Amino acid sequence: MKKFVSKFLMAVLAVTLFAVPAAWAENIKVGAILAVTGPASFLGGPEARTLEMLVEDVNSRGGINGNMIELIIKDSAASPEKAISFAKQLIEEENVLAIIGPSTSGETLKIKNICEEAKVPLLSCASAELIVNPVAAYVFKTPQNDSFAAKKIFMEMNKMGISKIAVLAGNTGFGKAGKEQLLTIAPEFNIEVVEAEVYDKSSNDLSAVVAKIKANKDVQAVVNWSVVPAQAIVAKNMRQAGWDVPLFQSHGFGNIKYVEAAGAAAEGIIFPAGRLLIADSLSDDNPQKGLLLEYKKNYEDKYKETVSTFGGHAYDAFTILMAAIAEGGNDRDKVRAALEGLKNFAGTAGVFNFSAEDHNGLGMDAFQMMTVKDGKFVAYTGK
């Protein structure tokens, strides 16, 4: 009896699950796969909030060429298997024009082929260079290349006369990619990596590992590459240990919360980042200034939290896509071509110049070296 009931239930469920109301009509559908919750929520959270804000804004102004934008955000919790499932769902079922996201490199690499096969433009908010190299016709990304950040840091080190460094990285996709770039590029700048360690993304005290690298007297500077709160912990533990070598961080440090968390220990940290963080102090002829200030103001007014560069990646992905839609309409191939042809497009991460070979479109100048002074981000001008 019980078996019969369970089988019957199964059949009923199968039928009800498949009877789903018909989709909206006439709107342009855009999908987004973001890690709103889970271990990468510090990326996906601001990204999702940014997109929601922008869609509201675009639609309140009458949409793009009269077409309303319908945004479908899927929370992948940074799980690749969900990103895969959602990508297929968005493509076939929702029939979206393009997909924004995912937030992490691991997920993006998993759905790269799916989007390529289905010929759906993908604008990733993750930074790994594998996403756009080798170039897949339909896959783009908005964050700056890690290698540019690494080069910026090394150039600064050369100026300061630093040649032996220690590398710390978090065990996230961001940390992994950064560590690889640092290790490969270092020889080009005659810099030797004498210590390298990877810590857990939820580490809450790193004083032991800091003591270990401090014991190596050769180390002249430390580069820490991660996006997690441990960035602030590294800074604290170094300064508490009375160690005052220069501390370099990656562009993952571009969130004022980490500066607040590290407090006095954050002073003097040097890192490359997009200009969003110092929008106020840019000169007036900077092409990015206007939009940076506008984004910052709107976001902070709406969500009562400080804007971060991660949300900026979603901002860029969305505005770039809207520009491409304005040109290509509701047609995946035309939008893809429009994306590839986009030149001199100012975004939060820099000025984008896409081409058939370059699906990131940013140059080294997208980064600006910054430092922390009195608890605020300021442009770094050297010693």
Place this chain on the structure above:
Amino acid sequence: MKKLLSILPLLVVVIGVHLLTSATDTMYYLTQMTMSAYYSLLIIGLCVLMGYAGQISLGHAGFFAIGGYLSAALTTRSLIPYQDTLPVKLLDSAGFLLAGQDLYGDSLLVVTPWAACILAVVTAALIAVAIGIPVLKLKGHYLAMATLGFGIIIYRVVLASEYFGEADGISEVPAFVLLPGLSVSGNFGDRVQNYYIAWGLLLIGMVLLLNLMDSRVGRALRGIHGSEEAADAMGVNTARFKLQTFVLSAVFAAIAGVFLTHYNGGIGPSEAGVMKSVRYVAIVAVGGMANLWGALLMGIVLNFLSLRGSFGSYDDAVFGLILILIMLFAPNGILSINVRYRLGQLLGRNKQDREGEM
């Protein structure tokens, strides 16, 4: 044989779902149905271990990950740098290697999916034996902690090893050609055949377990669950039966891992996480512990909804809530709730009337 017949209605449902989706032009549902079927394969294996043998495992995602990660790494990572070492030569002479080219046009030497699949499953089984012998001597909280610990170790290892891609996991996993013209892959064109491969595998697993539970082994397991001492006294080799069940469930998990990884074209560390193991336990609990049909049903339904994103940002919360509610109010599973009885109570019918029927 009887069990084979009992599976027939399910087969009809499987085919029915395919026909229904193809008639209503909603074939895309089959994607998540396929993925759910693989997760359910793990879940029915875990159901036998937890429900019938009474041994909790908070580390089954570990076995899934061993299967998935090994087959992904073996079929993706090139062996060219190790071409002259003995193990690689042995594999080569056995015809287990495949030469090809990667995305960048570099030549590539990898293990064939069949060989990788067998290697992965055998490894998972061996690890299950090695872990199972000491772990299954433990009880209660100690058993829970030991299996949880095993899961965490696997998670840490895949997250820290460059070979397993650290946080990014492994991408670009090739299709698994089972027979010419029949391959496990996520290509949109192969969807229907993959739906049948997944469900075929699940049905085979189900028949196997149903038969097993009806045999001497099943009776012995139920004896162990009831009272291990009594079963021991009756001459049941409890240690051996527990170990066999543990290994069997690990093999189910590993096979699910291998197939889903080829279907998805990749795997990431989230598959090895503690939350995944907890989720599997939750699904078995909702299905009613010692109820294979319940586990199967709940495995399909909950995974299907979760993979479609129906729970939005509350995915983990939903599973947490389900766990608590089921364990508080219906520890024998959701199917154990006597709907007619409860309804009768609600409608104020005389309680005594109904009790005769129960």
Place this chain on the structure above:
Amino acid sequence: MTLELSIQYLMAGITYGSIYAIVAIGFNIIYNTTGIINFAQGEFVMFGGMIAITLLNFMPLPLAIFLAVVITMFIGALIEICFIRWLKSPSVLRMIIITIGISILSREVAVHIWGESIRSLPYFVGNEITSIPILGARISPQVMWVVLVSALMVVCLGLFFKTTSVGREMRACASNRKAATLCGINTRNMVTLSFVLSAGIGALAGCIMSPITYSQYDMGTGLAIKGFTVAILGGLGSSGGAVVAGLLLGVIEAFSVSVVPLAFQDAISIAILLGILFIRPQGLFGSKEAAGLKEY
């Protein structure tokens, strides 16, 4: 290895170790009176820290910490009354699953209240870069706070269990629940009390460690696993064992940095736990007979 480096490792180890020990003691209090391992113990630590940080906007630090501890105790009582009190002799499996569920739900509640970002209490003394030199090594004064408060907590708990009548009643429950009931002790209330006590200890730990480790909605799971490891290492139910085992694990972890890549650190400490479980399931300091008497 220089003396300076050894001391630096030792101090780092003692910092982690004290935190693990407090979480483990929280486990033990509940385990002793109920035979339940509360998988949501780490969430008490998280709630303590998060609530104190929120309260700090309205009141001075000591008061915020005090209130946070009281509120978390209340949460502990609520959890016990809602989910555990009314169950009639639940199986171990069922209790494990329920407390895991509570842990997941608490985390989800926290993320929807406080969001995904990190927060922290200010340093009690000095700021982020203040440090005290000790034999050439330098440590943050907050570490002293952690060690002192933990030690004080252990002493107070010991006194509470030994000298007060409520403490003695709880111990009676721990050694034999039926006999305690027969002696007229309300064992149910003792169970609630054990949750309250354990929540309070967790919350206080969450407050004193917050300046060092920060507080985040998902910090509980990692702490619970470490605390659980320590509780088992020290012998389930033994507070003294938990302190020794906690410090031991902390110091081993800190020193392991010099030989094993940091990325494998957790895997190593869990592997040690598995080894101990296989060889001496009663823990390093528990006696086999005592372990045999406990209900599993």
